Amino acid sequence: MTSSMGFYRALVLATLQLWCLQSYAQDTSDARALAATCFTCHGTDGRSVGGVPPGLAGQDRNYLLQQMQDFKSGKRPATIMHQHAKGYTDRQLELIAGYFAGMKPGAGAPAPRGER
Numbered sequence: 001m002t003s004s005m006g007f008y009r010a011l012v013l014a015t016l017q018l019w020c021l022q023s024y025a026q027d028t029s030d031a032r033a034l035a036a037t038c039f040t041c042h043g044t045d046g047r048s049v050g051g052v053p054p055g056l057a058g059q060d061r062n063y064l065l066q067q068m069q070d071f072k073s074g075k076r077p078a079t080i081m082h083q084h085a086k087g088y089t090d091r092q093l094e095l096i097a098g099y100f101a102g103m104k105p106g107a108g109a110p111a112p113r114g115e116r
C-alpha cells in the first residue's frame with residue numbers, strides 16, 4: 001500500500017469515527033474501536049514498520065496520554081497528530097492510551113523510547 005493510500009484510509013476512518021463517536025465511546029470495550037483509527041499509521045496492533053511513525057504498543061500509558069494531550073493543546077508540535085488528537089475527548093484519549101499500553105510491543109519494530 002502506498003503511503004498516500006494509507007493517509008486516505010486514515011481520513012476515511014477518522015470521518016466515520018466522528019459519525020459514531022457519540023453513541024460509541026462509553027466504555028473500555030470501545031477502546032479498541034477508538035484505537036483502530038490509529039492502526040493505519042501506527043501499524044496494526046500498534047506496531048509501525050520501522051518505527052515511523054512511532055509504534056505505540058507497550059508504551060507507558062501516562063506517556064502516551066501526555067503526548068496526545070500535548071498534541072491536542074498544541075504544546076507538542078506535530079505534522080498530523082495535533083489534528084488527530086483534537087478529535088477526542090480527554091476520556092477517549094485515556095481509553096486509547098490504556099489500550100496501546102496494554103499491548104505487547106512487536107519484536108520486529110520496537111517502540112522508540114521518548115522522554116518520560
Ligand code: HEC
Pocket residue numbers: 007010034035037038039040041042053054056064067068077078079080081082084096097112113114
Ligand atoms: C495519518 C497518520 C496518523 C494517524 C491516523 C495517527 N497518527 Fe499518531 N503519529 C503520526 C505521526 C506522523 C507522528 C509523529 C508526530 C507528528 O509528526 O505528528 C505520530 C505520533 C504519535 C505519538 C507520539 C509517539 C512518541 O513516542 O513520540 C502518539 C502517542 C500517537 N501518535 C498516538 C496516536 C493515536 C493514539 C492515534 C489514534 C487515535 C494516532 N496516533 C493516529 C501519524 C498518525
